[in-house]
Amino acid sequence: MAAASSGDPGGSVGRRLPLYLDPTNSFGELTYLQLSGKNGVTLPFNPYIIGKSVEACAGGEIEDAKSEAQGTKDTLMVRNPTQVTKLLKLTRLIDGTEVEVVPHPNLNVCRCIISTFDLIRMEEKDILAEMAKDNVIRVQRITRYTDGKKINTPALILTFCKTTYPETIKVGLRRVPTRPYIPNPMLCYGCFSYGHTRARCPGPQRCVNCSGEFHGDECGEATLCLNCKGDHRPTNRQCPVYKKEVEIIKVKVRDNLSFPEARKRVEQQAGSYAQVAAQQKDKEIARLQEESKQKDEKIERMMAVIEKMNHQTGQEKSRQNREQSVSREKPHSSREKRITTITTGPVTRSRTNSPAVKETKRGRSSKQNTNKPATSPDPSPPPKKTAISTHDLTQMDYSGEESEASETPPNQHLR
Numbered sequence: 085m086a087a088a089s090s091g092d093p094g095g096s097v098g099r100r101l102p103l104y105l106d107p108t109n110s111f112g113e114l115t116y117l118q119l120s121g122k123n124g125v126t127l128p129f130n131p132y133i134i135g136k137s138v139e140a141c142a143g144g145e146i147e148d149a150k151s152e153a154q155g156t157k158d159t160l161m162v163r164n165p166t167q168v169t170k171l172l173k174l175t176r177l178i179d180g181t182e183v184e185v186v187p188h189p190n191l192n193v194c195r196c197i198i199s200t201f202d203l204i205r206m207e208e209k210d211i212l213a214e215m216a217k218d219n220v221i222r223v224q225r226i227t228r229y230t231d232g233k234k235i236n237t238p239a240l241i242l243t244f245c246k247t248t249y250p251e252t253i254k255v256g257l258r259r260v261p262t263r264p265y266i267p268n269p270m271l272c273y274g275c276f277s278y279g280h281t282r283a284r285c286p287g288p289q290r291c292v293n294c295s296g297e298f299h300g301d302e303c304g305e306a307t308l309c310l311n312c313k314g315d316h317r318p319t320n321r322q323c324p325v326y327k328k329e330v331e332i333i334k335v336k337v338r339d340n341l342s343f344p345e346a347r348k349r350v351e352q353q354a355g356s357y358a359q360v361a362a363q364q365k366d367k368e369i370a371r372l373q374e375e376s377k378q379k380d381e382k383i384e385r386m387m388a389v390i391e392k393m394n395h396q397t398g399q400e401k402s403r404q405n406r407e408q409s410v411s412r413e414k415p416h417s418s419r420e421k422r423i424t425t426i427t428t429g430p431v432t433r434s435r436t437n438s439p440a441v442k443e444t445k446r447g448r449s450s451k452q453n454t455n456k457p458a459t460s461p462d463p464s465p466p467p468k469k470t471a472i473s474t475h476d477l478t479q480m481d482y483s484g485e486e487s488e489a490s491e492t493p494p495n496q497h498l499r
């Protein structure tokens with residue numbers, strides 16, 4: 085039984101305690117009563133006046149109460165049948181407001197489905213006559229149309245005049261299990277709005293294809309859903325609005341709520357999902373911004389290194405040019421050769437290590453290679469220069485500059 089067993093244990097329906105533990109029947113099945121002002125009189129705005137009046141009449145606390153119809157009526161939830169009898173006689177509140185209490189017109193019934201071939205040939209009214217002792221007040225058979233012919237299915241919708249229905253119902257000698265009845269959303273096939281049927285449609289009739297004003301069965305317009313503005317017919321069961329209506333009905337049946345309450349709950353849930361999604365999106369954006377900032381900083385640092393290296397390369401080239409012009413005039417001494425190797429070797433290597441200058445590396449190193457034979461006759465650099473950091477490079481180049489600056493003229497060496 086959906087309402088009693090699938091609902092939460094502290095929920096609003098079903099027996100709270102088994103009868104053998106509940107001699108006064110104070111924890112029995114729920115009854116809904118409706119309290120309203122008599123002849124359109126509004127209820128007092130002070131909830132304590134209503135509370136004290138109801139509790140005084142019932143002889144104690146009741147289960148709960150909810151306001152309905154924008155607060156002009158109150159739904160009283162009562163489990164004790166004695167309290168129900170007393171409250172149905174309430175006519176005046178303690179402040180003198182005239183009121184009336186009636187069994188709630190919608191909430192004291194529930195529906196379920198049974199499915200059995202045992203009853204497939206029986207008429208609805210005959211089944212009802214047999215099931216009346218189980219508080220069944222209505223039996224409806226579910227039918228379907230095949231080739232234009234109405235066919236009985238083994239499924240029956242049973243309506244009980246109680247807030248819960250049994251887990252099984254006896255059919256002859258057999259116990260047939262019940263399951264919750266979840267009706268389809270009420271979609272009007274005249275105007276394609278929800279909440280009423282074609283028989284009660286206030287109009288105007290619309291086209292099933294383009295949702296425009298009805299213009300006969302032929303439609304050359306683009307398919308458009310009236311309810312979600314999607315490119316499907318308003319009768320399409322994949323429509324998000326249809327799916328939402330199904331969800332609202334499920335929540336209504338499961339939690340024994342009124343339509344507006346179930347709608348509100350579904351919309352609140354959808355809202356909280358959207359909020360969580362938005363928070364996650366914000367976090368992701370912040371993370372990406374931080375990542376991009378760090379990358380920008382890294383690029384800036386690399387650009388600074390490249391600029392420095394370019395500067396140093398310029399200096400190196402001018403020095404090499406000077407050396408070339410010197411070497412054309414006079415042959416190298418052994419010491420000069422060594423200095424040239426030290427200064428050119430590491431620069432080329434550190435370029436190879438830097439990914440930012442990889443693209444320019446080939447052109448430059450080939451240029452150097454063409455220069456090298458002229459300046460240094462030994463093409464293989466000494467093994468001690470293989471690992472070198474930017475710091476080392478600076479020192480090396482600085483020492484190179486120094487050696488360049490303090491370069492002793494060849495004639496002094498010869499001396």
Ligand SMILES: [Zn+2]
Pocket residue numbers: 272273274275276277280281282284285286287
């Ligand atoms: Zn309609």
Ligand SMILES: [Zn+2]
Pocket residue numbers: 291292293294295296299302303304305
């Ligand atoms: Zn149309």
Ligand SMILES: [Zn+2]
Pocket residue numbers: 309310311312313314316317318323324325
């Ligand atoms: Zn749609």
